[in-house]
Amino acid sequence: xxxxxxxxxxxxxxxxxxxxxxxxxxxxxxxxxxxxxxxxxxxxxxxxxxxxxxxxxxxxxxxxxxxxxxxxxxxxxxxxxxxxxxxxxxxxxxxxxxxxxxxxxxxxxxxxxxxxxxxxxxxxxxxxxxxxxxxxxxxxxxxxxxxxxxxxxxxxxxxxxxxxxxxxxxxxxxxxxxxxxxxxxxxxxxxxxxxxxxxxxxxxxxxxxxxxxxxxxxxxxxxxxxxxxxxxxxxxxxxxxxxxxxxxxxxxxxxxxxxxxxxxxxxxxxxxxxxxxxxxxxxxxxxxxxxxxxxxxxxxxxxxxxxxxxxxxxxxxxxxxxxxxxxxxxxxxxx
Amino acid sequence: xxxxxxxxxxxxxxxxxxxxxxxxxxxxxxxxxxxxxxxxxxxxxxxxxxxxxxxxxxxxxxxxxxxxxxxxxxxxxxxxxxxxxxxxxxxxxxxxxxxxxxxxxxxxxxxxxxxxxxxxxxxxxxxxxxxxxxxxxxxxxxxxxxxxxxxxxxxxxxxxxxxxxxxxxxxxxxxxxxxxxxxxxxxxxxxxxxxxxxxxxxxxxxxxxxxxxxxxxxxxxxxxxxxxxxxxxxxxxxxxxxxxxxxxxxxxxxxxxxxxxxxxxxxxxxxxxxxxxxxxxxxxxxxxxxxxxxxxxxxxxxxxxxxxxxxxxxxxxxxxxxxxxxxxxxxxxxxxxxxx
Numbered sequence: 054x055x056x057x058x059x060x061x062x063x064x065x066x067x068x069x070x071x072x073x074x075x076x077x078x079x080x081x082x083x084x085x086x087x088x089x090x091x092x093x094x095x096x097x098x099x100x101x102x103x104x105x106x107x108x109x110x111x112x113x114x115x116x117x118x119x120x121x122x123x124x125x126x127x128x129x130x131x132x133x134x135x136x137x138x139x140x141x142x143x144x145x146x147x148x149x150x151x152x153x154x155x156x157x158x159x160x161x162x163x164x165x166x167x168x169x170x171x172x173x174x175x176x177x178x179x180x181x182x183x184x185x186x187x188x189x190x191x192x193x194x195x196x197x198x199x200x201x202x203x204x205x206x207x208x209x210x211x212x213x214x215x216x217x218x219x220x221x222x223x224x225x226x227x228x229x230x231x232x233x234x235x236x237x238x239x240x241x242x243x244x245x246x247x248x249x250x251x252x253x254x255x256x257x258x259x260x261x262x263x264x265x266x267x268x269x270x271x272x273x274x275x276x277x278x279x280x281x282x283x284x285x286x287x288x289x290x291x292x293x294x295x296x297x298x299x300x301x302x303x304x305x306x307x308x309x310x311x312x313x314x315x316x317x318x319x320x321x322x323x324x325x326x327x328x329x330x331x332x333x334x335x336x337x338x339x340x341x342x343x344x345x346x347x348x349x350x351x352x353x354x355x356x357x358x359x360x361x362x363x364x365x366x367x368x369x370x371x372x373x374x375x376x377x378x379x380x381x382x383x384x385x386x387x388x
Numbered sequence: 389x390x391x392x393x394x395x396x397x398x399x400x401x402x403x404x405x406x407x408x409x410x411x412x413x414x415x416x417x418x419x420x421x422x423x424x425x426x427x428x429x430x431x432x433x434x435x436x437x438x439x440x441x442x443x444x445x446x447x448x449x450x451x452x453x454x455x456x457x458x459x460x461x462x463x464x465x466x467x468x469x470x471x472x473x474x475x476x477x478x479x480x481x482x483x484x485x486x487x488x489x490x491x492x493x494x495x496x497x498x499x500x501x502x503x504x505x506x507x508x509x510x511x512x513x514x515x516x517x518x519x520x521x522x523x524x525x526x527x528x529x530x531x532x533x534x535x536x537x538x539x540x541x542x543x544x545x546x547x548x549x550x551x552x553x554x555x556x557x558x559x560x561x562x563x564x565x566x567x568x569x570x571x572x573x574x575x576x577x578x579x580x581x582x583x584x585x586x587x588x589x590x591x592x593x594x595x596x597x598x599x600x601x602x603x604x605x606x607x608x609x610x611x612x613x614x615x616x617x618x619x620x621x622x623x624x625x626x627x628x629x630x631x632x633x634x635x636x637x638x639x640x641x642x643x644x645x646x647x648x649x650x651x652x653x654x655x656x657x658x659x660x661x662x663x664x665x666x667x668x669x670x671x672x673x674x675x676x677x678x679x680x681x682x683x684x685x686x687x688x689x690x691x692x693x694x695x696x697x698x699x700x701x702x703x704x705x706x707x708x709x710x711x712x713x714x715x716x717x718x719x720x721x722x723x724x725x726x727x728x
Contacts, residue, residue: 083715085709085710085715088715279629279632297663297664
């Protein structure tokens, strides 16, 4: 992947200097080898830590929503005429811009409150995939060059092809270049290959109800209710999640497996027309629950029934937010 | 102290043999994770592991636990307890850092002024067999900075150390000696002991990651209010991964789950990272943002626990470092605090 770090830092410094943004959300090098982690840059000096590479996983739109919400809450007790606007800059790849579009369509903030620094993306390294290909040996150091990951592990040196450890959601990504942006850095990335986007789902759909239920049960049993999936998701921004409501209480707090299933089911169904397949929930899950199987099924239904892909354009309203006479209604007669 | 030698390939057999008569928790490979799990016919113990994904604290302090049951009757409330079905339990193959965590948890759950019967019963019923780290499993291990060692008998009833050709089994406590019958009859000689000491020294030196855990105490004492606290939490997702993986985190919540006239009072893990943590009925929360919650996490481990029990509530296993989805590294935080 083209190294755009220098360009990114220059742009960040200029935006901060010209006061076009108050803070920039981007990525920096992590403390563990071969990792990148979200960071916040509000001074020119800090801008030198910004990076963008194949190790950047998190969808940063989540932080845009958090920062703007926190700022608005802090302004509530300020007289209207004294209220300050805060502009958030964000380093955004294709999926991040899709999440920003969802936020904008759902009227979470104004387009003028976010400054989008678009970056091209050719997919990111899936840590769990990588760990598997290294037989779980600890990564001690490594570099990515020319599509190859050269890694020093506790069990010796290994070379892994980027294409073998790329996240599955990235392989079939349709929108790896930003859909909306205020400035673009780097040249557009070549298209990915979405042809087999739903091949796994098609296979899964063919299974019997019993088999599908057995798989769902097995996956949900791994869940420890740490809420990492929900917290990482840009579309999960409810001020109070139903899980935390106590009057009435929708789900139990404990480890009962039906409570876990209800939590996950409810979260998944809240993703109808709102999941951009950024893979954040999957990458943060400490237990490796296969959430994507279900999110992708919901996505497929949305495409097939309503011709809608979440956050794919500012004009195309979300399927649950618009009415069309062509909307499928046969489920009413034939459930 | 009783000391024996066991063949390296005999370990799995020993664990399985025990599992025929006792409840045996051991590391088991489940897809990509190694988890502490009760051994059953389908669950093969996996001792060639680095460390388990989840901490074995759940054996004594489960994620969810029934404290009592109640039924509303015309004559009033009837209360009952849930019987402990586990019986005699063996925790087989825990790493020394995790065994150290039991000593730390004992300080809280089994102390002079407060005795937690739920924890104590399970703890008394359980024999801990430590599998020492002849080689530190991860570059992120920092047990030597928090009063631990890769080869240590802390918190263990039996310690197993890989001395190359065999395991040296040391029976530390009477509880451990009761299980000696499972470990064969080969007595260990002085050569094995010397070898073990060499391995222990080497392993200790191999721990490269160090944090100034003791040095930060006086700084924490005086800096409850400090601009530094606003610099940790920015990217924190407020998920519970770090605390749920942590061998020493022990905050819990108590709630009633009722159905018609029957109810259970359960205790379940809480996490200082959750927005609901310490939220009061009125809606007020003394720890109003992630900043205060992070301060609590650091203070609890490196100051409050030291104040209360004269021990740091961190064992240096590195689980939170490795599992944090956004790479918030406790080692760096402590390092940064030491420079304040």
